[in-house]
Every structure is written in structure tokens, then in C-alpha cells.
Amino acid sequence: MNIPVEYFIALSTLLFFIGVFGFVTRRNLVAMLISIELILNSVDINFAVFNRILFPAQFEGFFFTLFSIGVSAAETAVALAIIINVYRNYHSDQVNSIENMKF
């Protein structure tokens, strides 16, 4: 373990802002959800790295990452269900098509 912690943090920062760029740029619902996955992964890397390198005897970051993986799986399932429903109702998958929130 002779990798400086700054390298990991630089990696997760770059990954986070790539995700932010995708989230701002894309207008497809599935593509925006994929960008959110990138952001979540960068945050998970940060949790694991801080736990491992700064406090190797404890497990808070480890379990936070583990539960974050589970929560993001559930979030993806519900979001994809919503996207399928939006497509069924509006026949489009762009966010611009969902301008009125009434059914």
C-alpha cells in the first residue's frame, strides 16, 4: 500500500465531475441516470479510501459503501420503472417531454 491518498482522491474527483458534466449535458433520462451512477461510484471510492488509508482499524466507510451500493441498486430499479412508465405515457424519453406533472 504505497499509493499516496491524493491519487485516489484526484481519481474520484475527476470521476465525480465527469458525472456532473454528463448530468448537465445529456437530455436523455437513461443517460442522466447513468451519469448519476458515475457520481455515486466516485463517492463510494472516497468512502473506501478514507476508511482504508486514514482509519484502517475501523469499518465505517466500508459499511457505508456497502449500504450505498444496495441503496443505489434500489434507486436504479425504481428510476428505471419510472422511465419506462414515462415512455409509455409520452412516447419519448427526453426530459423536455415531461413538462406537466399531471396525469
Added chain:
Amino acid sequence: MANLVMFCILAVVILGSAVMCVITKRIIRAATFLLFVLFGVAGIYFLLDYTYLGAAQISVYAGGITVMYIFAIQLVSKRSLQGLIERVKGSRVISGLLLSLVGLATVGVVLIKNNFINAAAQVTDTEVPMDQIGTALLGSGKYQYVLPFEFISVFLLACIIGGIMIARKEDKK
């Protein structure tokens, strides 16, 4: 040294796939590049000797979430999503790029000015023992995590029911 080489390879794979995932126009390619990013992050966990976390990442993210994306893309339409060429406005790309660079500069300056991470402890290359993880995951004492564990099982059940309720076709009344 070997760790550093592995880290560089993983970082190149992760960042390259992430950039391709964001800028590619076809949505199915974006999902495929997301798969590579997830494998790279699992490799980072293996590099940190969090083997259990890497296995969970591969089985849940790469095995579950990516398959869910592929199914959703294939299910939504034959025409719209699979061969979708998305048009992106140039002004939106510029504003997104500007926003990302400003945020990146802010975080970078904070990280450079702040030197609390120089006090990093040297960690030996030992894998975290599995019985320690299991005891901490299912114990109810201090620094043990049975309550979030049970909570996330109820949460997953609620999400299963919610997903079915949202995605099913409405009855013809």
C-alpha cells in the same frame, strides 16, 4: 510499485470509460462503458484489499444494475432507445463543461491547500478478515451494523413493490 502500476491502469480505464460513457451518443454504448467503469471501481476496491466490497460491487453493480439498464433499453422501444442518436446543443455542452471545470478547480484548490491527508498511516498489505466483517455486519453492539442491514432489507422490499406498482400497465377501468 506493482500497486502503483495497477492503480494507473485502473485509473486510465475508469476515466477513459467514464468520458466515453458521457460523450457517446448511443445509449447502449453508454451502458457498456458504464460496465467498464464499474469493473474498474471494483478493481480499486481489490487494490485497497477490500475484497468483499469488490465482490459486492461486481455482483450488485456489474451483475445487477447493468443488466437492468440493458433490459430497460431493450424493453422501451425497438426504435427509440437502441439506435438512438441524441442531439446535444452546443451551448449546453459549453455550460456543462464550464460548470464541471469550475467545480473541479474549486475542489482541487481545497485539496491542494488542505494537507490533512499527509498524515496518512502506512497500511500493511493485509486483507480484511471475513469473520470480522461478518461480526460487524450482524452484531448489535457499538460499531456494529445489524440495524442498517435489516433496514436495507425492508427498503429493498419496498423498492420491489414500488417498482412493480409503477411499471405495470394500468387496468382498464
